[in-house]
Amino acid sequence: MNNSWFSNKIYSLLQSVYDWYLTTPDRFLEIAYRAALEIKSIEDNHFYGNKIDFTVVSYSNSVMDYFQADLTKQLKIIRTQLKKFNTSRSLLWISTKNFVEQDVELNNKSNFIVDKLKFIDEITSKYTLIEIDTRQLVTRNLSKPLDTSKKVPRQLKNKKSQGQEWSKANTIGVLPRSIFNTINRLQLELDPNAEQDVVKKFRKSQQRTIISVRFILLLIIVPILTHQIVKAFLVGPILDKSKILENLQHTNEIGLFLNYEMEEEAIAELNQFEEKLKFQNLINDKNPLSKEQMDNKIKEKAQNIAQNYQRLSLNAIRNVFADILSVFTFVCLLIISQKDIAILKKFFDNIVYGLSDSAKAFIIILFTDIFVGFHSPHGWEVILEGISHHWGLPANHEFIFLFIATFPVVLDTVFKYWIFRYLNRISPSAVATYHNMNE
Structure with a gap:
């Protein structure tokens, strides 16, 4: 009886692992599909169902940088997960065999997968990597001169190799962009459903x-x-x-x-x-x-x-x-x-x-000076002694001094890394204002 129960448990465990193995491509496709839904949600909620582009709606640079960073993230997720999806399907030969043998259920599943792939292609076809790279070159260099020694995006190299010469003039329209923004705003205001x-x-x-x-x-x-x-x-x-x-x-x-x-x-x-x-x-x-x-x-x-x-x-x-x-x-x-x-x-x-760039810089400087600034050790000492008194513990001054000597330094390093990696990408003008105010 025990042997039978044990063998059934082993069989059910192996069956669950096998089922999880067979559904691996579906999981990768589902992640890519959700990323496409995120892009679609941004388009519907903020760009009236149109492409995520600064020529469609007149947002500020900070807001557009935020949307562009989210778009880049979701497109990378889609590209990575679709590669995993295709690779896993090529490895699952058993799944292909079952796909031929079963009719109704797997045909429905195939149609469901095709619908998801069509939706993903419909979303990603609006955006190309050259647009993303060009947008990143513009946003990352608002406060710095363009460094021509950096690597040129792969798509630009391909264009040069095909005899198409690319220049900065190609990214600038004939008319000023503000005119198109004004026209789009007028169209939205004249729309009867705008209110x-x-x-x-x-x-x-x-x-x-x-x-x-x-x-x-x-x-x-x-x-x-x-x-x-x-x-x-x-x-x-x-x-x-x-x-x-x-x-x-x-x-x-x-x-x-x-x-x-x-x-x-x-x-x-x-x-x-x-x-x-x-x-x-x-x-x-x-x-x-x-x-x-x-x-x-x-x-x-x-x-x-x-x-x-x-x-x-x-x-x-x-x-x-x-x-x-x-x-x-x-x-x-x-x-x-x-x-x-x-x-x-x-x-x-x-x-x-x-918030404006100066307000962001003001808040950043305020918090950094409080928690990791020159006078912060006194504040940390008061906080730690208060916690010790609150719990009835003796204030260990050696531990307090060690904490003050290490934790604010680590916190300051993490904060500077966050400014360099995240805030510099989302709002480079705020980072420039922060450095000017801090100096």
């Missing part, structure tokens, strides 16, 4: 804004409420019943403090009170306190300090468990809200790309 399209876009943008703001508030309010509720109604009563501080009597002489820093603070506070009391007693000539009265007041103050630090110790332990549950709640919100995250990303993209 409906504007209202539809506004409502879509309004809905995206409402969803994004609501999701941001949820990400902030829900973890905070979880922290307070768990701390007050779950962790607090459990700790009060367990009397965890009384169990610390075996490891701590006083049994009230979680670390030596809290004990030193309590002793310093008591010493300060005692010195203040002695000083007031010395300058009080009318009713000086006796030694016994002073000892009683010092003892009473010590009991108050002990109760205060006992409450702080319990609060630190509550914070540890409440923070863990708050982080768990935050992660769960991110997991179950993938659609809201996608909408929030589009919302921030619209805000960021709607």
